[in-house]
Amino acid sequence: MSNDKNQGFGTRAIHAGQVADPSTGAIMTPIYQTSTYVQKSPGVIVGEYDYSRAANPTRAALEANLADLEGANHGLCFASGVAATSAVLHLLSSGDKVLLGDDVYGGTNRLFNRVFNQLGIETVHVDMTDLDALKDAMDERVKLIWLETPTNPTLKIADIAAVSEIAKSNNVILAVDNTFATPFLQNPLALGADIVCHSTTKYIGGHSDSIGGALLTNSDELHQKLKFIQLSVGAVPGINECFLLLRSTKTLHVRMERHCENAAKVANWLDNHEHVERVIYPGLESHPQHELAKKQMSGFGGMITMYLKGGLEESRTMLEHTKLFACAESLGGVESLIEHPAIMTHASVPPAMREQLGISDNLIRLSVGIEDVDDLIADLENAICATMKSGAAV
Numbered sequence: 044m045s046n047d048k049n050q051g052f053g054t055r056a057i058h059a060g061q062v063a064d065p066s067t068g069a070i071m072t073p074i075y076q077t078s079t080y081v082q083k084s085p086g087v088i089v090g091e092y093d094y095s096r097a098a099n100p101t102r103a104a105l106e107a108n109l110a111d112l113e114g115a116n117h118g119l120c121f122a123s124g125v126a127a128t129s130a131v132l133h134l135l136s137s138g139d140k141v142l143l144g145d146d147v148y149g150g151t152n153r154l155f156n157r158v159f160n161q162l163g164i165e166t167v168h169v170d171m172t173d174l175d176a177l178k179d180a181m182d183e184r185v186k187l188i189w190l191e192t193p194t195n196p197t198l199k200i201a202d203i204a205a206v207s208e209i210a211k212s213n214n215v216i217l218a219v220d221n222t223f224a225t226p227f228l229q230n231p232l233a234l235g236a237d238i239v240c241h242s243t244t245k246y247i248g249g250h251s252d253s254i255g256g257a258l259l260t261n262s263d264e265l266h267q268k269l270k271f272i273q274l275s276v277g278a279v280p281g282i283n284e285c286f287l288l289l290r291s292t293k294t295l296h297v298r299m300e301r302h303c304e305n306a307a308k309v310a311n312w313l314d315n316h317e318h319v320e321r322v323i324y325p326g327l328e329s330h331p332q333h334e335l336a337k338k339q340m341s342g343f344g345g346m347i348t349m350y351l352k353g354g355l356e357e358s359r360t361m362l363e364h365t366k367l368f369a370c371a372e373s374l375g376g377v378e379s380l381i382e383h384p385a386i387m388t389h390a391s392v393p394p395a396m397r398e399q400l401g402i403s404d405n406l407i408r409l410s411v412g413i414e415d416v417d418d419l420i421a422d423l424e425n426a427i428c429a430t431m432k433s434g435a436a437v
């Protein structure tokens with residue numbers, strides 16, 4: 044097994060956690076499509092496996108691969124990103140409190156506020172870019188901080204190292220959802236986080252063809268607890284999904300480089316467009332936390348948020364007129380997507396909260412894919428032109 048931490052990211056992406064199959068020499072980790080394993084004698088297992096909810100060789104290879112990429116000692120995979128998130132919440136007990144970023148992923152918000160709240164776990168929303176607000180929200184009942192950075196859709200960047208110091212001095216677990224940045228651009232464990240969470244559905248999978256999640260940690264104690272939850276709650280991924288993800292991580296570094304390169308060009312182009320009011324992209328100097336992004340990330344990612352000049356009608360027209368940018372929820376695939384958070388991904392956020400977060404009717408989110416960037420820009424130009432021609436323009 045290649046577990047040389049001195050090797051580069053690309054080498055580890057392709058090799059970590061994987062060996063040629065001992066029985067055939069197959070270079071790709073086989074899909075061990077089995078639920079159970081024959082025992083030599085009652086209770087005497089042949090290798091490490093007795094039942095596939097507990098562990099499976101294909102899943103084990105993926106868990107080792109993802110752990111390596113995050114610089115973690117341990118990895119666990121789940122059936123979805125929210126299944127991974129809920130495994131972390133199962134660490135808590137009734138009466139505990141969680142400090143949650145104010146514009147976390149909608150499904151995370153729903154899980155905390157509408158499922159675990161009923162089990163007596165209280166959620167307090169905090170703007171994680173405001174460290175004083177975070178300190179003020181701390182009390183002895185707080186057991187977990189759940190942080191996303193960059194956030195969705197306004198791409199706010201929180202200082203992971205600073206949040207981690209506050210967490211440590213209050214004896215609170217810090218979990219960071221690293222889905223937007225991926226381990227290629229940001230490693231929260233190295234900045235002091237206790238747990239990293241991923242929706243592998245997005246960039247890690249990268250091909251819009253599977254749902255999955257993962258948790259990575261360096262703590263033996265947290266790993267043992269989370270592994271027990273994985274086994275006991277049972278939200279494990281299917282083995283074919285694990286195989287697809289092992290295939291995906293082999294190109295993660297190449298895809299991320301192109302996502303970043305394309306997004307930077309699209310963001311600059313939009314930023315100079317007369318019909319665009321404002322562009323949010325961590326790589327633009329106008330981004331409020333641009334300096335922090337430079338410090339804590341090795342690239343600025345593939346997500347762009349833009350405010351079109353106009354309102355709901357203009358936005359709708361733009362989304363109806365892109366041809367390459369498909370109008371769809373989700374993100375992080377090789378193909379470009381465009382979506383309208385107020386109507387689509389963030390429709391369940393109450394209007395007052397949407398307004399407070401800046402999710403207005405002219406806000407549009409782009410997941411910039413790895414197509415040829417000139418074609419992407421031409422597609423956007425065409426769609427913005429259509430909004431002007433519709434006469435609804437400002």
Ligand SMILES: *Cc1c(COP(=O)(O)O)cnc(C)c1O
Pocket residue numbers: 123124125126148150151191195220222223241242243244245254255256
């Ligand atoms: C999609 C997403 C999730 C949830 O993951 P699923 O795989 O859809 O369950 C969690 N966090 C972020 C940031 C996401 O984008």
